[in-house]
Amino acid sequence: MSEENKHHATAAAILPLVGGARNVTSVAHCMTRLRLGLRDRSLVQDERLKALPAVLGVVEDDTYQIVLGPGTVARVTPEFEALVRAADTGSEPDGPDHGSDAVTAESLAAQGAALRAERKARNATPFKLFLRRIANIFVPLIPALIGCGIIAGLNGLLVNLHWLPGVTPALAAMASGFMALIAVFVGLNTAKEFGGTPVLGGAVASIIVYAGVADVEAFGQQLSPGQGGVLGALGAAWLGVYVEKWCRRWVPESVDVLVTPTVTVLVAGLATLFGLMFLAGEVSTLIGDAADWLLSHGGAGAGFLLGGLFLPLVMLGLHQALIPIHTTLIEGAGFTVLLPILAMAGAGQVGAAIAIYFRLSRNTSVRTTIRSALWPGLLGVGEPLIYGVSLPLGRPFVTACAGGAFGGAFVGLFNQLGTDVGSTAIGPSGWALFPLLDGSHGMGRTIAVYAAGLVVGYAAGFLATYYFGFTKAMLTELNAAPADPADPKAADPADPKAAEKARADEKV
Known part of the structure; x- marks a missing residue:
């Protein structure tokens, strides 16, 4: 096919x-x-x-x-x-497929679905809904960030090796073009997400990257192109949406097409130039300095907490708050030092899954699920393992977090010792992050530290889960062979008389 x-x-x-x-x-x-x-x-x-x-x-x-x-x-x-678009809307779906064993991959998946539903109910708070909207602004940008990040890594390798000097300037332009204008794309998506006209959001945000802002003075300082970055663009476009909505309510329809766009760009643009760019620039600088200070003074401890808490943050939906921070760090330093540490959570999850595979030696259903979900987990797609295996089991989810904590501590320690390990884009983790790695001491050392961190995460997740992930009662229940319907001795556990007869037959 x-x-x-x-x-x-x-x-x-x-x-x-x-x-x-x-x-x-x-x-x-x-x-x-x-x-x-x-x-x-x-x-x-x-x-x-x-x-x-x-x-x-x-x-x-x-x-x-x-x-x-x-x-x-x-x-x-x-x-x-x-x-x-083309489907026959009169067609009916097939009926659901019922039937599952007591402790199988299907039953665990059902528990995982229930946990997801419970999480969804918890996440319906104004703050978390706001974070979800922020994520909706940045998630569509991830493919371009990944593509440009990989090209930037390839270009850096060629420059260091002194290969293809005639090609590297072109690669640099490809890698940098999107990042130079990322504020415009953030403005477009912000206006779209908050109910405004996307092109007006992009127009207001484009002021931030225009070279002529160097001639503007605000708060006693000359502005610089790009000052405030994605945070400034987000704030500028958000303000533009509210100015536009105000205009739509009060401007007569006969002159709306002339007045509303003009007032939106004028009011939001002036606020951006004489307020938002400076304030957002200060916040961006503070975020970069805070990340540097955190990892240089307490890298191992910070890495332990970040790596260990990332999976629960994902469960609560709070990880979305990190997306603008990652993007701001990439804008400022060229890479985010937080993502390789957070990626260790996935390594702990993979190690935990391997331990579950060995501990549940008789549960063929769960082992089959792990075999199919393990490779995506290695490439940074952890949902099948989380929702289909570790989270419904309970304790293995906690031990998976412990594996991520130790992996994060390892990478954080090297950041503390002066070897920055970062990613030029957000999105992938696991093995898929290798092409996006960058750091302060060359690609060889950066790759080695990240790879060693993955190994630590795998090993810690495996050991924690193997020795502490199950009680004796859990192992007995989970390793019980499911009843064979073709076996005349098989009894319905819901039928006490049938179960009693089956036990009597076994004694005979």
């Missing part, structure tokens, strides 16, 4: 399992997930969906998210959209 046919087949398999075209209200994707808006969540057949070979897991948040993995999701999404 060709690649195109394979992706079409995946989309065609997913559509009926989410309730058909009539049940789909919106289709989008991020780096790894197909994000669907659904009319009726009860029509989704979770277990059949998760059983599809291409599906790595599902996550229920404000949208229903199907984890397909990097690359695959970008190819499946347009096929899915085409099917939704």
Whole structure:
């Protein structure tokens, strides 16, 4: 089967399992997930969906998210959209597939779904909803950040090796062009997210990167192009949205097309030049200085806390607050020192999954899930392992966090000793982060420290889970072989008389 046919087949398999075209209200994707808006969540057949070979897991948040993995999701999404547009809206989805064993991958996945639903309910607070909106501004930028980051790393390697001197300036332009104008893209997305006209948000944010701002003085200082960066762009576009909405309420329709854009750019632009750029620049500098101070004075301890708490932050939705911080650090230093430390949480999760695989030697269902989800986990896609294995089990999730803590402490220690380990883009982790690594002491040492940190995370997660992840009662229950329906001795555990008869037969 060709690649195109394979992706079409995946989309065609997913559509009926989410309730058909009539049940789909919106289709989008991020780096790894197909994000669907659904009319009726009860029509989704979770277990059949998760059983599809291409599906790595599902996550229920404000949208229903199907984890397909990097690359695959970008190819499946347009096929899915085409099917939704062309589908016969009268078709009905197949009935749900019931039936699962007491302690199997399916039962754990059901528990994981319940935990996701509970998390979604907890996350419906104004603060967390605001963080989600901030994430919606930056997540669409991640593919460009990754692509430009990898090109920047390749260019740095060629420059250090003195290879292809005629090509490296072109690569530098490709790598730097997007970052030089990232404020404009942030402005566009901010206006779109908060209900304004995207191009007006981009117009206001573009003031920040215009070279002529060097002639403007604010707070007794000359401004510099790019001052305030993405934080300034976010604030400028947000202000522009509210000015635009005010104009829409009060400006007569006959002159709206002339007055509203002019007033929006004028008012928000003046506020940006004579206030926001300076203030956002100070905040950006403070964030960079705080990150440097934190890792240079308490790198191991800070790394331990960051690596250990990142998975719970993800569960609470608070990790979204880190996206603007990562972007600000990349703007200022060229890389973010926080992401390689946070990536150790995924390493602890992988180590924990391997320990679970060995400890549950008789649970073929859970072991099969781990085998299929482990490779995505190594590449930084951890949702299948988290929601399908460790989180429903409880204790292994805690020991996975312990593995991330030790891996984070290892990388943080080297930052404390002067070897900065950073990433030129946000998004991937695990092995997928290697092409994006950058640091203060050359690529060789940077890669070595990050790789060693992964090994520490794997090992710590494995050991913590193997020795402390299960009680004796848990091991007894989880390793119990599921009943064979074809066995006449098999008894329904819900039928006390049948169970008693089965035990009597065993004694005979």
